[in-house]
Amino acid sequence: MNTKCVAVCLALSAWGPALLAQQGAAPPPGQGGALTLEAAIDEAVSSNLQLAAEKRNIAVAQTQEITARLRPNPVLTVSGQTLNLLGAQFNPNTPLGPNQANVHTDLPIERGGKRQSRMAYAAAELEAAGLGVRELTRRVVFAVESAYVDVQLAKADLALAQQNLAYLQNVVEVNQARLRSGDLAQVELERSQIAALQYATAVDEARLQLEQSKTQLRLLLGRPPGAPIDVDDRFRSDPLSVSEPEVARLAFDRRPDLLLDQQAKVRSQADLRLQLANGKVDYSIGAEYTHQRAWGIGGSSVGLYFSMPLPLFNRNQGEIARAEQEIALAGARVTAANAEVAAEVEKAYREYEVSRALLANVENNMLAKARAVRETTEYSYRRGEATLVEFLDAQRAFNDTMQAYNAARAGYARSLYQIDSVSGATPGSH
Numbered sequence: 001m002n003t004k005c006v007a008v009c010l011a012l013s014a015w016g017p018a019l020l021a022q023q024g025a026a027p028p029p030g031q032g033g034a035l036t037l038e039a040a041i042d043e044a045v046s047s048n049l050q051l052a053a054e055k056r057n058i059a060v061a062q063t064q065e066i067t068a069r070l071r072p073n074p075v076l077t078v079s080g081q082t083l084n085l086l087g088a089q090f091n092p093n094t095p096l097g098p099n100q101a102n103v104h105t106d107l108p109i110e111r112g113g114k115r116q117s118r119m120a121y122a123a124a125e126l127e128a129a130g131l132g133v134r135e136l137t138r139r140v141v142f143a144v145e146s147a148y149v150d151v152q153l154a155k156a157d158l159a160l161a162q163q164n165l166a167y168l169q170n171v172v173e174v175n176q177a178r179l180r181s182g183d184l185a186q187v188e189l190e191r192s193q194i195a196a197l198q199y200a201t202a203v204d205e206a207r208l209q210l211e212q213s214k215t216q217l218r219l220l221l222g223r224p225p226g227a228p229i230d231v232d233d234r235f236r237s238d239p240l241s242v243s244e245p246e247v248a249r250l251a252f253d254r255r256p257d258l259l260l261d262q263q264a265k266v267r268s269q270a271d272l273r274l275q276l277a278n279g280k281v282d283y284s285i286g287a288e289y290t291h292q293r294a295w296g297i298g299g300s301s302v303g304l305y306f307s308m309p310l311p312l313f314n315r316n317q318g319e320i321a322r323a324e325q326e327i328a329l330a331g332a333r334v335t336a337a338n339a340e341v342a343a344e345v346e347k348a349y350r351e352y353e354v355s356r357a358l359l360a361n362v363e364n365n366m367l368a369k370a371r372a373v374r375e376t377t378e379y380s381y382r383r384g385e386a387t388l389v390e391f392l393d394a395q396r397a398f399n400d401t402m403q404a405y406n407a408a409r410a411g412y413a414r415s416l417y418q419i420d421s422v423s424g425a426t427p428g429s430h
Contacts, residue, residue: 033230034232041145043221044141044221045140047221047223048220048221048222050140055133061122061126061128065122067118068115069118069119071115072108072110072282073108075108077103077104079101081102082099084099099293100292102288104286105287106284106285106286109283109284109285112279114274114277114280117273117274118274120273120274124266124267127266138257138424141421142418144217145414145417145421147217147220148231149235149410149413149417150216150217150410151210152231152233152235152413154206154213155210156406157403158203158209160399160402160403164203165200168192171192171195172192175388188388235410236416236417240352242419244345244349250425251344251345251424254423254424255423261333261334265331272323272327275320275323278319279316279319279320281309281311283308284307286304288303289301345422348415348418348421352415352418352419355412358408359408363408367405370397370398370402371398373398377395378394
């Protein structure tokens with residue numbers, strides 16, 4: 001009995017400090033060199049590959065503004081007629097000649113405000129491109145926040161699994177010594193060895209999950225595969241200071257995707273004005289200088305021209321009808337987007353409330369009860385009143401509770417970031 005108690009005490013004393021570190025309400029801060037969330041977001045905004053590609057749309061829209069401001073070019077025509085290139089004899093007795101040279105210019109005159117309409121449409125396109133970048137930035141920021149939390153959770157789970165493994169390995173070593181001294185049955189040792197193997201597998205799985213989480217975070221940050229990366233261990237835990245109606249109001253005021261749908265309607269209206277302007281015929285005025293010369297005698301003349309197409313068939317009816325339908329389509333999308341944003345706000349707020357309640361329940365009820373059961377079983381095991389299996393079951397229940405605690409902290413942090421995202425807020429503004 002004494003040998004058994006000594007062995008158990010040695011095992012528990014080796015593992016106890018690690019358990020106490022896991023029981024605290026707040027995990028220890030990240031080690032030096034750990035990437036903060038703010039730094040990760042800044043890095044993603046500047047280096048994310050998808051965001052860098054999306055920003056090119058702004059440059060494209062700016063070039064479209066340049067094109068929209070341009071006026072039609074005048075047309076210069078130079079021609080020569082009745083030229084004596086084939087050996088014809090120009091004289092008063094022939095109907096040919098005289099040699100004639102023409103210089104003709106035409107100047108298109110746009111009507112219906114085409115240039116102003118083009119510029120307005122290009123400005124609407126540029127505004128839409130900027131909103132597109134803002135919307136993708138919002139999505140990338142939330143993706144970074146989620147990936148950051150995933151790495152934090154994976155680190156916490158790996159640390160817990162490693163502590164479990166270290167404890168079981170210590171128990172196995174003690175039980176081996178007890179077996180050699182004849183104080184333990186072979187089956188008891190094998191049970192502890194199986195438990196250690198299970199925790200070794202759990203460590204491998206937790207390490208794989210951590211690497212996969214880091215891979216996703218690297219991708220979002222624009223870092224190359226395999227680049228070293230670490231995060232702060234502390235989960236976000238600040239309370240939410242805004243109500244659900246306030247979150248909804250903020251979302252409708254500043255969500256980039258909602259503003260983008262509204263801007264699409266503005267762009268469609270600008271397109272309709274442009275197509276109406278394109279339906280107006282343009283004028284063309286011209287001037288021509290003509291010089292004729294034959295038999296040593298020459299003369300010059302000037303002509304003026306005016307031309308316009310007759311809008312008998314094509315008055316741009318199809319494009320006008322298309323633009324009108326796109327306005328209706330954009331309006332329908334705005335209505336649908338409003339409903340979707342309202343649903344997202346409600347869903348995010350419900351997730352926040354559930355995550356907050358779950359975390360409070362684990363902290364206030366489950367941790368204390370799991371700890372009490374573990375301590376009671378430990379005491380019984382020391383006295384020989386509980387088997388190793390019973391003690392391991394109690395310890396496993398405590399570890400499961402710790403995993404649930406880690407998941408609850410991660411879920412609560414993720415729900416706060418989700419509220420930020422659905423409201424269009426900057427990170428941490430709540």
